[in-house]
Amino acid sequence: MDIAIKDGKIVEKVEGKGVKVIDASRMIVMPGGVDIHSHIAGAKVNAGRMLRPEDHFKDVEVKTEKTRSGVGHSIPSTFTTGYRYARMGYTTVFEPAQAPLKSRHTHEELNDTPIIDKGAYPLLGDCWFVLERLAKGMIEECAAYVAWTMRATKGYAVKIVNPGGLEAWGFGGNMRNIDDTVPHFNITPREIVQGLCKVNELLHMPHTIHVHTNNLGKPGNYVNTLETMKCVENLAHGDKPVIHITHCQFSAFKGRDWHTFASGAEEIARYVNNHSHVTLDMGQIVFTETTTMTADGPFQFILYQLTGNKWINGDVETETSTGIVPFAYKRKSYVHATQWSIGLELALLIKDPWKIYLTTDHPNAGPFIYYPKIISWLMSRRAREKVMRKMNKRARQKSLLSTIDREYTFYEMAIATRAGQARALGLRHKGHLGLGADADIAIYNIDPTSVEPSKDYQLIRRAFKHAAYTVKGGEIVVKNGEIVKSVDGKTFWVDVETSPSVDEFVPRLKQVFEDYYTVQYENYVVPEHYLAVSCPVHTKAEI
Amino acid sequence: MVVVLRPKRAFKLPVEAECITPDSFAGKSVDEIGKLKVWEGNRERSLNELFSVEGEIGAKPEEVMVKIFGDVHKVRRIGTQMSAGEIVVHGDVGFHLGEEMVGGKILVDGNAGSWLGSMMKGGVIEVKGDAGDYVGSAYRGSSTRGMSGGTIVIHGDAGNELGYYMRKGIIKVHGNVGQFTGVHMKNGIVVVYGNSEGRSGAEMTGGKIVVCGSVPSVLPTFTVEAVKSRVKINGEKLAGPFYLFKGDIAEEGEGKLYISKASNAHLKSYENLV
Numbered sequence: 001m002d003i004a005i006k007d008g009k010i011v012e013k014v015e016g017k018g019v020k021v022i023d024a025s026r027m028i029v030m031p032g033g034v035d036i037h038s039h040i041a042g043a044k045v046n047a048g049r050m051l052r053p054e055d056h057f058k059d060v061e062v063k064t065e066k067t068r069s070g071v072g073h074s075i076p077s078t079f080t081t082g083y084r085y086a087r088m089g090y091t092t093v094f095e096p097a098q099a100p101l102k103s104r105h106t107h108e109e110l111n112d113t114p115i116i117d118k119g120a121y122p123l124l125g126d127c128w129f130v131l132e133r134l135a136k137g138m139i140e141e142c143a144a145y146v147a148w149t150m151r152a153t154k155g156y157a158v159k160i161v162n163p164g165g166l167e168a169w170g171f172g173g174n175m176r177n178i179d180d181t182v183p184h185f186n187i188t189p190r191e192i193v194q195g196l197c198k199v200n201e202l203l204h205m206p207h208t209i210h211v212h213t214n215n216l217g218k219p220g221n222y223v224n225t226l227e228t229m230k231c232v233e234n235l236a237h238g239d240k241p242v243i244h245i246t247h248c249q250f251s252a253f254k255g256r257d258w259h260t261f262a263s264g265a266e267e268i269a270r271y272v273n274n275h276s277h278v279t280l281d282m283g284q285i286v287f288t289e290t291t292t293m294t295a296d297g298p299f300q301f302i303l304y305q306l307t308g309n310k311w312i313n314g315d316v317e318t319e320t321s322t323g324i325v326p327f328a329y330k331r332k333s334y335v336h337a338t339q340w341s342i343g344l345e346l347a348l349l350i351k352d353p354w355k356i357y358l359t360t361d362h363p364n365a366g367p368f369i370y371y372p373k374i375i376s377w378l379m380s381r382r383a384r385e386k387v388m389r390k391m392n393k394r395a396r397q398k399s400l401l402s403t404i405d406r407e408y409t410f411y412e413m414a415i416a417t418r419a420g421q422a423r424a425l426g427l428r429h430k431g432h433l434g435l436g437a438d439a440d441i442a443i444y445n446i447d448p449t450s451v452e453p454s455k456d457y458q459l460i461r462r463a464f465k466h467a468a469y470t471v472k473g474g475e476i477v478v479k480n481g482e483i484v485k486s487v488d489g490k491t492f493w494v495d496v497e498t499s500p501s502v503d504e505f506v507p508r509l510k511q512v513f514e515d516y517y518t519v520q521y522e523n524y525v526v527p528e529h530y531l532a533v534s535c536p537v538h539t540k541a542e543i
Numbered sequence: 544m545v546v547v548l549r550p551k552r553a554f555k556l557p558v559e560a561e562c563i564t565p566d567s568f569a570g571k572s573v574d575e576i577g578k579l580k581v582w583e584g585n586r587e588r589s590l591n592e593l594f595s596v597e598g599e600i601g602a603k604p605e606e607v608m609v610k611i612f613g614d615v616h617k618v619r620r621i622g623t624q625m626s627a628g629e630i631v632v633h634g635d636v637g638f639h640l641g642e643e644m645v646g647g648k649i650l651v652d653g654n655a656g657s658w659l660g661s662m663m664k665g666g667v668i669e670v671k672g673d674a675g676d677y678v679g680s681a682y683r684g685s686s687t688r689g690m691s692g693g694t695i696v697i698h699g700d701a702g703n704e705l706g707y708y709m710r711k712g713i714i715k716v717h718g719n720v721g722q723f724t725g726v727h728m729k730n731g732i733v734v735v736y737g738n739s740e741g742r743s744g745a746e747m748t749g750g751k752i753v754v755c756g757s758v759p760s761v762l763p764t765f766t767v768e769a770v771k772s773r774v775k776i777n778g779e780k781l782a783g784p785f786y787l788f789k790g791d792i793a794e795e796g797e798g799k800l801y802i803s804k805a806s807n808a809h810l811k812s813y814e815n816l817v
Contacts, residue, residue, distance in 0.1 A: 054685030310686050326687075 032091030032440030041109035089442025089467035103153035119492035125160030157207035206426025222264030236277035247283025247361035269349035284343035286366030297321030337395035372464035380457035556584035565607035565628025676702035747798035765790035
């Protein structure tokens with residue numbers, strides 16, 4: 001069958017002379033890859049680049065006629081990020097932690113990230129204005145503020161990181177569980193998640209709330225993760241998801257401490273298999289040296305204490321916090337090897353591929369360039385066993401992987417790497433090849449009729465590493481794994497239409513800026529012309 | 544089997560020549576060596592555009608001896624990652640000599656630039672003249688890849704931050720050193736036969752630093768432990784007496800800092816604390 005492209009869209013057919021034809025017979029044709037969670041731009045990413053000169057000098061990309069030079073292994077520079085994603089056939093990537101105050105920085109870097117379409121999620125789970133309104137039960141005013149933030153920061157979804165914990169961290173504390181009270185605000189993480197989930201529904205946001213759970217990276221946290229998923233269970237309507245638990249591998253730990261550490265993947269998978277209101281992404285570990293960076297300041301501090309490595313911890317005024325620590329995942333470490341196993345167990349035990357997506361939480365669990373490796377682990381039991389033979393013995397004996405026979409098919413893989421993510425993000429024109437879809441297409445040089453992924457996993461790995469063709473918006477940008485053209489990607493943001501009456505909160509917001517911020521209300525807003533290619537997604541709110 | 548390289552002209556721009564190693568020369572003909580690529584400023588050139596190449600080349604790296612005659616103080620990264628064989632430089636040499644070296648030997652008649660033997664894992668480097676800053680250090684800003692083996696001997700002076708993030712191996716300086724010798728040091732040995740400009744061992748957590756000459760002062764995060772009559776370094780006995788300091792306490796460090804008593808009369812008050 002043929003796929004026709006005209007003016008950057010997929011159409012029924014094209015006619016006339018000079019039509020360019022790509023022969024993709026005996027190859028796999030997929031929609032362009034979509035990455036729901038990858039830290040590629042912003043103040044924290046750039047601080048990570050500055051912290052790690054040794055990350056750059058070993059991984060250098062030389063300037064060519066079509067591309068600019070760049071450096072970086074775990075935190076590549078912006079141009080290199082765009083090229084490397086495009087080479088793997090990815091065309092849409094979302095930066096999941098945009099401190100609202102630092103939005104300009106995020107968008108400046110996103111503007112400089114070529115080829116891929118992108119967007120960013122503002123961090124709202126610890127913002128004073130949100131906490132105050134939710135503690136008083138003022139859901140509508142909170143919703144009005146969130147709608148304003150999306151416009152002001154050109155954000156795409158509500159991101160919640162360690163709800164309440166980051167605010168407590170400002171006073172040296174943290175949230176022990178979902179019912180702990182945030183100091184000075186008289187609110188619990190449960191109420192924050194539920195409140196923002198209601199706000200998200202009121203605003204008809206395209207994506208659900210995007211949650212990084214409390215106690216992330218601590219043994220025994222799977223209980224808390226289950227509680228977080230349960231707390232919004234009754235807010236769901238029908239089969240539509242209302243919460244996305246991100247890099248779930250880091251939130252599926254069992255045990256009392258690092259010695260009794262074990263996998264909680266089975267419990268999480270059982271819950272997710274029985275409920276339809278939740279989606280996950282993997283946060284799969286890769287054994288390599290990388291840089292961890294999250295808005296979760298307290299967790300990063302623990303990581304610094306564990307490793308003794310150089311570190312950054314930061315505070316963004318009344319909004320959020322941040323932390324960065326270089327980290328190396330080692331095969332022979334019991335904890336790291338178990339973490340590796342947890343990510344894959346989650347992906348293989350959750351039966352519906354529409355519910356769990358492939359990510360490494362780049363660069364936290366590993367740089368995104370290792371996606372082809374993870375694809376081969378998911379598609380081939382033999383590939384998994386090969387890694388297991390070399391990893392920590394105790395972790396291997398305890399791992400559930402030896403009991404799991406499931407291997408992803410190409411269709412399931414396409415869902416986990418593009419279709420599912422596009423659906424979760426509410427991107428109607430991405431993640432499929434139907435009529436009217438954006439002409440973002442990845443062509444991989446594997447013949448699905450003759451290749452057996454379970455045996456030829458090396459072939460799979462090679463093919464997904466260098467796409468035969470990547471088409472972005474109807475233009476061929478990659479051919480045989482090389483960039484042949486660099487185009488500008490769009491920046492998605494959500495433009496929520498609210499009724500004029502809700503703007504009554506603006507004077508109160510101005511007062512907040514007057515009282516607490518170093519920046520004035522007028523200077524805070526990122527104007528639309530600041531984005532290289534602005535692509536607003538319009539929704540109509542119930543307020 | 545000796546290969547002789549002579550620069551054809553005085554270089555104005557830095558030349559990046561990590562191909563000048565016994566490992567990349569081994570088993571090649573003179574012509575093939577001449578075709579190896581180097582960067583002069585932002586231009587890529589072949590080695591024989593910049594150097595005349597002659598001599599005989601061994602089949603294995605350990606059979607190759609590279610001799611460089613002339614001033615190559617603008618040429619960087621000679622001997623990068625070399626594993627065996629020998630490089631002799633009759634003249635001054637530029638930055639990053641013997642970077643990430645694993646084995647073999649490098650001898651320099653003149654002076655060497657900064658980052659001499661940085662990230663070195665093994666082998667021997669000997670410099671008859673002076674060396675620049677960051678001798679045997681980690682990559683700038685890195686905290687993971689300091690010198691982890693091998694020996695560096697400098698007969699002249701060395702600059703600042705010698706042995707930055709050092710993990711193993713030994714550095715000997717017969718002349719004087721600048722500030723921050725052994726900063727962030729984890730393990731290994733640094734011996735300074737001359738004077739130091741001070742701040743030795745800042746943030747060190749292990750290893751040994753010996754200063755036989757004078758120091759302006761000792762960092763306040765070091766505590767005096769004892770007065771030792773001599774120090775033994777790899778079988779060599781250094782006659783003292785030496786003050787033994789431990790630190791850096793700010794990092795809960797267990798590093799040992801030996802300072803000559805004879806050359807540092809102004810440190811006498813420390814004896815009351817022993």
